[in-house]
Amino acid sequence: MDGLAPVRVLRIGHRPGRDERTTTHVGLTARALGADGVVLAGSAADRAETIASVTDRFGGPFAVETTDDPLAYIADADEAVVHLTMYGLPIQDRLPQLRDRHRSDGDSSDGGQSLLVVVGASKVPFEVYERADWNLAVTNQPHSEIAALAVFLDRLYRGEELDREWVDADRAVVPRATGKRVEDR
């Protein structure tokens, strides 16, 4: 989000066919809730196009990338790696420290620590747990990587992401108490 160190979301373990919709949800959630970009496996290239088309219509900036080797991508990341997992440490205990680092003046040109947030679909290899700088749990219950990502981003950004502006949007929803209204821009 504007004025903060970059946050990108990497989706690991995408299984073509089985995970198409959930991978789309991961990407669109990352975009809507303030992340700067998403990285998908090459096998999810169709999903990348869907997410990019939403950005074309509803605005950005939001970067969509694919990689043929998500594990190598994580291993080589310059950012601090945050892995969201039900086996990790409670987000409510650890996020204040992470958020401070993300926002503090540091060695990043953006004034804080950049983040690569990893969310799995199928079982995540153990090397991701070992590589991650933070293994964080949004509850230690089985639920949804989409939900975990949403809570993480909403808390990381302290809700400020809900008021962000969108650039180069062709259309925008006008909030209504009842019904639907979409305007061309």
Add this chain to the structure above:
Amino acid sequence: MDGLAPVRVLRIGHRPGRDERTTTHVGLTARALGADGVVLAGSAADRAETIASVTDRFGGPFAVETTDDPLAYIADADEAVVHLTMYGLPIQDRLPQLRDRHRSDGDSSDGGQSLLVVVGASKVPFEVYERADWNLAVTNQPHSEIAALAVFLDRLYRGEELDREWVDADRAVVPRATGKRVEDR
């Protein structure tokens, strides 16, 4: 959640085949983030079983119901109906008032207003917008009903849901900085 008026989540528009995984995510997110139960369409009965089996293993209380007519179920609901939709009013503006009603001493035996939270899969019929007491948007951007539900519940419960206790769990995850640990109970 314990000590608060009941909150149930109703999933509308489930398309068999296409929405199996996202409907599961809706149900598990509702459970993990403090709702008291989920209501699914009869066509999602397999998903109801999956969610109930998680409750059997990881604890509750959490109710799973199905209905053959979700629209009639919403029309007849005794609770205040909250519809999460990208076309609605911004959650950051409206949730404080809704949360106060949910928590305040009122006519409910639980001390506040009970809620039925409706989340769609496919296009939601206009009658749901009209029936809803609150049409709320977690951003006016297209993303994910799972993400919207997660942010809504985390804010409704003020994060207290992350520290809730689970009853009758056969197993529980022990939080770890690295790796996985699950204990039988």
